[in-house]
Amino acid sequence: MIDHYDWAGGREAMLRFGPATGPVVVAALPLFEEANRTRAFVVTILRLLAARGIAGALPDLPGQGESLIPTHKTSILKMQDAFGFACDKFDREGRNCYAIGLRSGALLDALALAVGRWHLAPQDGPQLFRELTRIKQVELGGRPLGDSWYFDNALPEEAGDPPVEIAGTPISTDLLTDLQVKTPFDEPGIPRRVVRLDTDPNPADRKVDAAPLWRRAEPGNDPALTALLADDIATWVRTCES
Structure with missing residues (x-):
């Protein structure tokens, strides 16, 4: 469903998926041009998580999606602040919030009161x-x-x-x-899981065999990869909750 959240700079749209109770996964898309190549991919993951009983949300951040703030008027701090407010919406409902970030989206959860972070191919x-x-x-x-x-x-x-x-x-x-x-959030005592493609030499908790959607000339999707990642996130969230 289409929802919204308020932050210091105004009101932004937010897509919500899955149950109205329990933990919530809040996603951050990559900055700039990569978002157009990966939005459908992340939405598919959130829908698959909903089918697995895990709620999800995809907030528009300042300068992204349908935000009324122009790209050149946003900043990393504004996007981090807005993402934090999106997570606060669920925290006020008494629900644990987990941040997931794709590529440079892993830079945007630094101010969020998330109980854990899951990053796919994080880029500093x-x-x-x-x-x-x-x-x-x-x-x-x-x-x-x-x-x-x-x-x-x-x-x-x-x-x-x-x-x-x-x-x-x-x-x-x-x-x-x-x-x-700027570097992705990684603090002792707060769960963080890093998943990378197997062609990426950087360290990760898991590596998967897949092509990088963010390198394609046009937006695309990968049904097998989205199912694999949805299973990985759902298992990780349930482990953190136990």
Whole structure:
């Protein structure tokens, strides 16, 4: 069903799935262009979790989805703050909240009072910044870019933080600066499970044989992978709850 949540910056939409009681999995999509390639994938996982008796939610964050806040007016802190408020909605109902993040979505649950975190192929801020730098470098004909390239290529603005356009998306220079120091939440005493593709050499609690949907030119889905991941999340949540 379509719901909403309120945060300091206004009201945002939120899709909800599954039972009205018990633990809730709240999902964060990757930043910028990857979300269009993975939204249907994450929605499918949440629907499969609902069929397994685990509730789920997918909030629009500032600058994502149907949010009225433009992409270049958002920031990592605003998205983290909003995600925290989305989780608070369930905490006020007395329900345990578990955050799941895909790729750079793993950067957005840092302020949430989640009792656990599940991350698929988590990407830290410096990794995403390097990818965005490479994209902009190609757009500029391959010429080398200095450390302050995003300030040098910012769009003209009358006031405030001027954005830089990368792959057709305007992104604030403040957000790009913040990315360079952001890492996924990983604190002692709070459960965190990391799942990666088997082609990823980084450490993980589990590795799966699958193709990276976020590398495709168009949005897609993978029914076998969504079922496998839904089973993994459901088992992990029930283990945490026991």
